[in-house]
Amino acid sequence: MTETELIEKLTRNIPRKKGPLQIGIGDDCSVIRAGNKDILISCDSLVQNIHFKKSWGSWNIWGAKAAAAALSDIAAMGGKPCYAWINLALPAHFKTTDIQKFYKGLLGVFKKFDVTLAGGNITRAPEDFAATTTVWGEVKKGKAMLRSQAKPGDAVYVGGALGKRGQWQPQIKLGEWLVSKGCKAAIDVSDGLLKDLEHMAQASLVKIVIEADKVPHVGKLKEALTYGEDYILAFTMATSVGQARGQGPKIFKIGKVVKGKPGVQVVNSKGQLLSFQKKGFEHKVG
Amino acid sequence: MTETELIEKLTRNIPRKKGPLQIGIGDDCSVIRAGNKDILISCDSLVQNIHFKKSWGSWNIWGAKAAAAALSDIAAMGGKPCYAWINLALPAHFKTTDIQKFYKGLLGVFKKFDVTLAGGNITRAPEDFAATTTVWGEVKKGKAMLRSQAKPGDAVYVGGALGKRGQWQPQIKLGEWLVSKGCKAAIDVSDGLLKDLEHMAQASLVKIVIEADKVPHVGKLKEALTYGEDYILAFTMATSVGQARGQGPKIFKIGKVVKGKPGVQVVNSKGQLLSFQKKGFEHKVG
Numbered sequence: 190m191t192e193t194e195l196i197e198k199l200t201r202n203i204p205r206k207k208g209p210l211q212i213g214i215g216d217d218c219s220v221i222r223a224g225n226k227d228i229l230i231s232c233d234s235l236v237q238n239i240h241f242k243k244s245w246g247s248w249n250i251w252g253a254k255a256a257a258a259a260l261s262d263i264a265a266m267g268g269k270p271c272y273a274w275i276n277l278a279l280p281a282h283f284k285t286t287d288i289q290k291f292y293k294g295l296l297g298v299f300k301k302f303d304v305t306l307a308g309g310n311i312t313r314a315p316e317d318f319a320a321t322t323t324v325w326g327e328v329k330k331g332k333a334m335l336r337s338q339a340k341p342g343d344a345v346y347v348g349g350a351l352g353k354r355g356q357w358q359p360q361i362k363l364g365e366w367l368v369s370k371g372c373k374a375a376i377d378v379s380d381g382l383l384k385d386l387e388h389m390a391q392a393s394l395v396k397i398v399i400e401a402d403k404v405p406h407v408g409k410l411k412e413a414l415t416y417g418e419d420y421i422l423a424f425t426m427a428t429s430v431g432q433a434r435g436q437g438p439k440i441f442k443i444g445k446v447v448k449g450k451p452g453v454q455v456v457n458s459k460g461q462l463l464s465f466q467k468k469g470f471e472h473k474v475g
Numbered sequence: 476m477t478e479t480e481l482i483e484k485l486t487r488n489i490p491r492k493k494g495p496l497q498i499g500i501g502d503d504c505s506v507i508r509a510g511n512k513d514i515l516i517s518c519d520s521l522v523q524n525i526h527f528k529k530s531w532g533s534w535n536i537w538g539a540k541a542a543a544a545a546l547s548d549i550a551a552m553g554g555k556p557c558y559a560w561i562n563l564a565l566p567a568h569f570k571t572t573d574i575q576k577f578y579k580g581l582l583g584v585f586k587k588f589d590v591t592l593a594g595g596n597i598t599r600a601p602e603d604f605a606a607t608t609t610v611w612g613e614v615k616k617g618k619a620m621l622r623s624q625a626k627p628g629d630a631v632y633v634g635g636a637l638g639k640r641g642q643w644q645p646q647i648k649l650g651e652w653l654v655s656k657g658c659k660a661a662i663d664v665s666d667g668l669l670k671d672l673e674h675m676a677q678a679s680l681v682k683i684v685i686e687a688d689k690v691p692h693v694g695k696l697k698e699a700l701t702y703g704e705d706y707i708l709a710f711t712m713a714t715s716v717g718q719a720r721g722q723g724p725k726i727f728k729i730g731k732v733v734k735g736k737p738g739v740q741v742v743n744s745k746g747q748l749l750s751f752q753k754k755g756f757e758h759k760v761g
Contacts, residue, residue, distance in 0.1 A: 199578045207591050232560045232562050272516075288485065307507070308505045308518065310519070319605055323516070
């Protein structure tokens with residue numbers, strides 16, 4: 190069973206909307222109405238020997254990654270991140286200097302985006318380091334971009350080249366710009382472009398057609414389409430808006446939203462269907 | 476190094492108050508101002524083989540415990556819990572039926588307190604199950620009870636008998652009642668009564684004197700004073716308020732707040748100082 194299927198099974202009877210809760214389980218963030226703004230909350234875990242191995246790099250990097258992954262969820266909804274909480278589980282042999290490095294990486298990213306660490310805690314772990322980051326962002330009332338708002342006729346864009354693994358730059362400014370332009374549907378590429386667009390297609394009940402040659406990428410195309418953790422935004426909007434962006438951030442048109450059986454298709458420049466076996470990263474659980 | 480010392484070291488330069496953030500790192504919850512109310516956020520982790528062993532009970536119980544621990548932090552500030560998020564890290568061999576049991580326990584407690592599960596995620600873990608619960612509560616603007624507000628002259632109370640391990644009932648109603656009576660200082664007993672009162676004494680810069688014979692408890696007194704995870708509230712207020720409670724919840728006066736070197740003393744009925752080696756549960760980390 191995949192993570193998505195398991196969560197669906199476990200949470201079937203829980204309301205997705207209730208009172209001030211505008212969006213519950215199922216999007217990048219929850220959305221809670223508070224006066225004239227909506228508060229975005231997201232929680233993200235980073236587990237040693239699952240998401241990374243110690244030998245891959247310094248603890249600074251994993252701190253930066255934990256922060257970037259959490260902030261990217263806020264970017265995907267078009268919000269401004271404000272506060273964060275970090276819960277660490279540390280094995281007994283963990284060095285204080287390594288925790289300090291992790292915090293340095295984490296706080297470096299938070300500082301860049303003016304996010305204040307507002308709490309959290311530290312507990313022991315039996316074997317492996319784990320970090321769960323909770324983040325609070327804000328967006329104008331009713332303006333959060335959602336997975337479920339892709340409309341037939343819209344074009345599909347990405348906010349940068351895919352496949353640049355290890356360069357985690359949450360696209361906060363792009364998200365805010367998109368909201369200012371009236372963009373309604375976005376997601377961050379965390380599981381892999383095709384997998385994440387699949388989430389969007391299913392949530393919006395639309396077909397998304399990607400033209401492979403138009404996808405900006407580094408390295409092999411297949412990997413760029415299917416590997417996750419890019420933290421680039423993928424979004425849909427009318428072509429006219431995308432083209433009239435003038436001095437706005439650099440964005441790349443890669444496909445279109447059409448009516449049809451919900452899902453993602455990849456075509457070549459002749460319109461021929463391409464097939465990709467591995468549609469991105471998803472934990473098998475349960 | 477203890478958890479408290481480590482967090483202090485790691486977060487020394489982070490503001491505890493900034494803009495709408497009224498209370499940051501260092502209390503049971505963070506407090507964020509939003510119009511005429513304050514939003515309380517707390518994150519709590521439960522790690523297999525650290526906080527519990529599988530052989531101790533069913534997964535229902537650990538789900539209930541994860542929920543109770545999180546809600547107890549909201550109770551300690553006098554808030555009403557509203558939303559929660561759960562992040563699970565599951566080892567490969569974890570059974571779907573066990574996850575369902577965990578969710579049943581968790582959601583049972585949430586339902587009792589009208590808390591809506593608003594999100595979270597599931598990832599794999601290399602070895603041990605871990606759950607991080609984030610909870611959102613609300614309290615009237617400026618009314619949250621804090622660790623730092625114990626005043627000399629106040630009496631010290633607890634909301635029930637200590638040492639009833641395994642009966643996790645977050646004292647949400649008691650917390651709300653205390654706020655309605657103007658109580659300013661509370662904490663939940665999660666690390667052990669003496670340890671938690673020590674946190675309060677240090678944060679309030681007061682001495683807290685506990686009369687051992689007055690502490691309601693089950694089992695051995697020493698264990699009741701030092702073992703954690705009771706999720707009973709400890710709080711301070713003027714004796715007159717505590718005594719005039721009429722039909723209010725049952726509370727027990729166990730000591731007093733006085734001027735002096737910040738810390739906790741335990742005395743017998745003759746006023747003689749008692750000594751307790753183990754002042755409660757605190758992870759050694761780093």
